[in-house]
Amino acid sequence: MKSTTIYAFMAVCCLSFSAQAQKQDRKALAKTILADARLDTIQKKALKLLDGFSAGTSYSEIWIRDFNTFIKGSLKVQTKEEVKSKLLMFFKIQGNDGNIVDGVVEAAKAQGGYDYRRSDLLPGWAAHKNTVETDQESSLVQAVKQYVEVTGDQSILTEVIGGRTVLQRIEDAFSYIRKERWSEKYGLVTGATTVDWGDVQPETGWGVSINDKTKMAIDIYDNAMFVMAIHDFLAIAPKGYKTVENWKNIADQVKKNVRKHLWMKDAQKYRPHIYLNGSPFSKNFDEDKILYSGGSICAILADFNTSAEVAEINKQIVAAAGKEKYATIGMTVYPPYPVEEFPNMKAYLYQNAGDWTWFGGRMMGALLNFGMAKEAYEELLPMVDRTLAKKGFFEWYDVQNGEPKGSGNFRGEAGVLYDAITLLKNWAEAESKKN
Template identity: 70%
Template structure:
């Protein structure tokens, strides 16, 4: 500051030569250059630190070793599209692209006549779970099922196709004929299914059964993954953000000469507008958990509005719904929520959890009811990196890395009260999102070293 004042004082004595605007420009240019130099130095230090972190290499190597398979994890025989969508990039590092492509096409072969996409596919000989299986002449030897409470299968498949094309450059998948329709046409059919069967004309948003954030279990006891007479229909941010991401991916993939059946760009813009109108609370900088279409499954004494939904909010950032200031505020809330539990990271599903009296199908701190899922925490790290929050990303990634190293593997979720790994071991969803997050972090570091 002393130097700056000295320069200005000297310049004032030379006002016959320098005009005031020139002095002002010179002053702010000096400050800007100094700040830029400081930022570059800071970025360089951070980049060097990232590239020197051997933990990143270890996690990626372990992830690729696990991604030699396609099933979600050791507890699952199925290949689930919502999981596959999050580890397909890693899969393409260890499999021939033809094998990955074949798995993607399998979901189109199992597509319903109304355009709906299934959740999981499994060897027909192992189809002995409690699901209602479907079969297709287009995919002999396979069985499939759909968790009907969800509204993300269609969006997940389209997103996975985009990732496949980006990684391989193989646009021919779009023209693959499955039955009488191309993949392009089948993706549009999947979108149309959502607009016909899972859409509220009143609110202009995608609907689904009431679950916890991105979860697939209804509150009431019983077989919670299927629509039934207890289902309470609602709107949440996760389903709508996933749909918009899928539309953006479709628009990026479609050939210039392709004539789409609908104006998908406008549909995506309308959903974004309606999300801001009906779900986003600008004053609180958070989303409401649900907008109910008929009635809520919860008692009047329970204030659901206090609950922070992290997974759907992360997807909203990835969908481009938020500016820099809002992302900073959202991230601050996630960090604050995680700090309230000893072993939590930003992957904690929701906070606080739903009480057992309100959500009898899932106790507090269990599974999707405030369990900690790297499957979404890793996506938040990706969102932070994509939006320039590199320091935050590295800081918030650290406990996630340490946890994966401590337990020498990838688990479905973690108990935030004990820190213990839970659910399926060798969970490929966690491996996939960490592989992708670390890839983005390394790419940034290489560019800023």
């Protein structure tokens, strides 16, 4: 009995010592984060850039998937009225079936190869939709939630546009996904085959529009974005508001079906695609070996995974980045698709294993949600240092030579970094105040 008592006492002491050591480690990490001047510099530079709404110097459009990721920063430097007006533009040019466009642009600048639409509700503007994607509707709802969360202005929800309130139009957008981008067989959101969260399909030609060669599929990104959007909608909907469907139940079912059909338990990763009308790839190509970083990050944010799974997903993403000299966790996929399989985008080009802080930076919030602050800070720093070294915010980076590519003054990167640093600072400040 005596020896048992001694062992029990020793075990309690060890646990107490371990807990105290972990507390001290967290305190030290919090102090380091709050003292890191690089983070302050990035945020100041980001806010300076967020004085406009177009995606970057290469784009005239206001893209909703981009705007969704820099709206909080915008609200630091823009009036809430101006930000609100830009959000409402997407509802004013919403399709009759509820669909939401990708980008809105001044009519005089509508000179790309897109099939533009116009609306009497939005004079002087044109818009287009990349039909291979299924994230525009979800992105807009998430952006509205952020607007309400930051400003406290719920009047946007009851704004009447073309005889329908924004609340009704949000549900119209959800209903579009359920009718036009939905697999009854799997109970999941569908879209065209793209790389991870990308907007280009494999077949050569105009890659952003569904055509007779398109292979429809199910992926983790579209489904994670949809579930996050539903949660956001339910969080801001007024008490007592009667929805047209039981959206919570739909979100729960999507999560269940994601776990059933997309999560590969043995590999501890997400299957890139489930194909609905055949695969665009050769029979000998094993697509399941490819790791989808951006979609996996969104899945964590949608609360699809356990703590242990999040740690493993993060480990795999970090390991993939470690295989390329200049990569961070923002590298979209690994390994990249060979050009023989994806003629529209060569390996290491753009979304095919290009490095996007725009998505990698979202991992900080995902990790913090699971108590992984140390990993969040460590994985953010390479992106911070690169942004400072390149003296600007860029669309993506070449992992083979480290050079920035695509649009300069890319507001998506600026917004995501601003938000990631804010979350880390908030964690550090809360930790430093604990006894």
